[in-house]
Amino acid sequence: MAVQICYPRIKNIGLRGIRVADTKISYIDGMKGVLQYRGFRIEDLAKYSTYEEVAHLLIYGHLPSRAELEAFDTRLREARMVPPEILDALRGRAKTASSMNVLQGAVPILSDHDPDFVDNSKEAVQAQTVRLIARLPTVLAAWKRICNGEEVVVPRSDLGHAANFLYMLTAEEPHELPASILDVCLVLHADHTFNASTFAAREVASTRAHLYACITAALGALSGELHGGANDRVIQMFQKIGSPEKVAGYVKARLDAGERIMGMGHAVYKTMDPRVPILLEMALELGEKSEESFWIKIAKKVHEVTQAEFKARKGREIYPNVDFYSGITYYQMGIDPDLFTSIFAISRVAGWCAHVIEEKFAEAQEKPVLYRPTAEYIGDYCGPQGCKFVPLKERKN
């Protein structure tokens, strides 16, 4: 007879704090609120660099010289067009599909049209990376326009990465403020060490699968509401709350029911995430311009009440995470909430690719040959001989 194996149950920590590999790409000190890409503080990168510069830094390991940046940027601009097969595939999707699902579905088709796809050298994977960074925004903007019954907008090579995305989305000349704010958002989201989606990408890379397979896996992981999927849920939550006066009741009821407050808390930061003040400042700047600071009022109240309630209930602090104010920032730019997580993705693709390159080409001692964790078996067990197998026709149940 089968028995259930009973091990002493310990809280499953989901690999938190477990070192699985070494990385040179980014660094977080969750207790001090520090985030650095290849040694550079996120505050400095947000203030002084562009997404293109940061992507170069992540992929090639150093800040580009002027000539290197120009060459990299030119390659990105030249690679923006997507093959017509992609647009056909987008037109074939149900209009109800989420943009994250659509983006994920487009990646294998993009691989079909990558001339370096069969080459496994580091240079070829870097070339694939350039195409992915350049093309995902085109796919996303095209999808949104197809969904809205509008003409797809051809990318422009005279615009920077962020500005071109806004142009492809709206078919209008992008304004300077939203374009520069989006550029900073892309910088802030470009990498974040071994988060769930990056680990998914690296895990797939460790099987020696190709870059496009790794990015497809990462997109799936990012879509969940405990990861990148939180930013549109944050706006939905604010809309549901409806006014600053209703915040306290909403937060208390949710916590009483054991539910989570979207955009609050982080698996690594136990103090303020350094990206949050930068996002709040930009959200405030946009709010003043579009007079939608109503959402900021609700956000600040949710932040304040959740912190107070958390302190009273659990005796410790909780802080907003990157998704808390990024959603408001995009919302105030007039961007559809369905695109929020996908915008995170079109930025994070640089980090994912850098990690895949590291996984594939770093020294053997810096990472395992293949990730293969273990799990405690707690299912039925009848001893080493196995449970008695009863053929289907003799089975009573």
Ligand SMILES: CC(C)(COP(=O)(O)OP(=O)(O)OC[C@H]1O[C@@H](n2cnc3c(N)ncnc32)[C@H](O)[C@@H]1OP(=O)(O)O)[C@@H](O)C(=O)NCCC(=O)NCCS
């Ligand atoms: C990100 C997240 C998954 C991290 O979870 P975690 O690693 O388990 O967080 P911690 O270890 O710091 O805290 C765990 C405790 O705080 C609670 N907690 C954490 N975030 C919470 C939130 N946003 N709302 C309510 N409770 C929360 C958990 O329920 C847990 O309670 P317990 O100890 O009584 O079981 C979590 O904070 C969360 O779900 N946040 C909301 C979703 C979100 O914004 N995701 C985007 C992340 S960038």
